[in-house]
Amino acid sequence: MERTANLGLVQWQRSRVQTRRSVGSFALLLVVGVLLSATLATSIPLQFSIVTLFLFAGPHNWFELRYFLMRLPLRFGRSRNFFLTAFTGIALLTIAYLSLPLLYYAGVWTGHNWPTAIATWNTLLLLWLGLLISLRGKQGRRNWTWCWPVVFALSSLNWLGPELFSLALVYAHPLVALWFLDRHLRRNRPEWLQSYRRCLLMLPLIVAAMCWRLLGSQSLADDNGLAWRITQHAGADLLPQLSTHLLVTVHVFLETLHYGVWLLALPLIASRGSIWKVKSIPLARHARGFPRLIGATLIGGLFVVALLWLGFSTNYAVTRDVYFAVAIAHVLAEAPFLLRML
């Protein structure tokens, strides 16, 4: 009896040691990864931006696609209105977003009142998010109508400075992945959650250190088209008083964290089985599911990733422009799936 009891105790102690080791390894990986990204982003921002986009943009979108397919229910049921609103919003906002530069290049629109066009799109985005939050709240029988005062307050800020608001979204979007990771750790690895949140406290310190080091630094040379695009994307035009070295560094650092979450952290933590196994996706596995459609979608996605790499190799600047225009769809898609986690 005593040996049986000791066996149970020993197993429990071994499990505790293993948990502590895994927590420690996880935290170490996080810290090393974050510090490495910060160092590379600070020392070679332009080069790091080019390389990370080339290597990780397409694959991270593929992983996101797989993740979204994993989270889609077979039948919408009570979530019908939520998903209808989500997909309609993604489609319409993407079309609107793409139409502005298309109309401009086609000569149909002169680009006059560009800030008003941006402000209108941002407002539609905020209203769509507010609607999704309200619908999600109703599903969970929670009162989330507080989101509307926040939506209207953000809309007000947006109309004061539409381009700056859009720039804020560019910087905030990479952080959404960290929220996804937090929710999945809560579900799948609760023992890692505390370490993760403590490591998150590093981020504002690192960004503050970057600001302190680079605020007065010389701006990056953007005399070629690609460097100019990178600095503009980071907000060089809107924040001329800040060094573009600082802007690009912070932006590419946050983007690298975003890629790290989608390519490494979430597949390791949230994936049930090999990422290549289509049957691990409920929508494909179910008797009334769509295994061929899901399989074709994933394979098609791989082709698009390969095409993207080809495009980057052939003409990096143009491919970059096309990618960031079309990629708005994946940014929008993150919203409903994150809400589903809450």
Add this chain to the structure above:
Amino acid sequence: MKKFIPVALGALVVLSSALYTLADIPRPPKPSPTPAAGKPVLHTELTIVPDPKGSEARLQIAPSDLKILREALASVDSNPTTWERLSQSSTRTIIAGAFLFLSISLAGVWLARSDRRRSRIAAAVVFGVALVGAASMIANANAGPPGTYLWRGLPQALTEGKSTNGGLDIEIMPEGYGMKLIVPSRDFKKPDHQEE
């Protein structure tokens, strides 16, 4: 009460939208014995630097400021319609103000009708957004001392050969007006060497 709330909300929305119908009130014809007021298109900064060796006044503009000035001037129309007259940064201020009204109204009603725990969380969120909003307002308003305060030392500075820095509104005037720099002299301090 349950019926009253939707009716009252509807009245609020109608009130808000009714503002737009009043934009078409015809303006009474105005005689203008005095020169027409200018229309401000840009607010920026100006430094007046006395130059003891120069023979001609010069206006020096940085490329970034010239770009901002060009964009502001590009939006000026010589014969704007009612909507075009409003469709510069006034449009954005109007819409921002309308959203601010909706935000504060809904936040207050929600807080008043919610339980305490939710009220505290929501109050924290609303406070955070209000803080950011206040910062934006201050940034947008170029908040600081009024122009009369900043320009009050100009006579003394000119006497001493020093620079003076203050806010500048660039206004578009009627044809034939030429170019003038008007500095608020209401609070001018007399230079030290001048006697009463």
Add this chain to the structure above:
Amino acid sequence: MSSSELWRFFPIGYLFTILIETPILLVGLSSRHSIKRRLIAGIWLTACTYPIVTLVLPLFFVHSSRNVYLLVAETFAPVAECVLFWLAFGDDDHLNKPSMYRDFAVITLANLASFLGGELLNAYHWFGLFGVA
């Protein structure tokens, strides 16, 4: 006034307005409202309508006479504040009761007082603080 001047006026004018309206609401609102609620109403009601009165309407009526602007603004402010006050603190028990009408009258009186206070300061050009004609 330009947009930026209106924004600059906004916080100062708001503080001035609540300094006038809050004491009136503190004293005048019906007894069913606690002191805390009256204080909150003083700060919140003006915060709701002030963006419309100070930012939206002046730009809308920039080419109309000041009287038209004042008529619209000073009608909108008390009406909207009464509606919002009822939405936040009203209930079926007090609908159409004397307390409801008293509250609405006090809110209207507070708005009138702040309007008159503003006109008085305008007469003195806000003591040079703003370029108000």
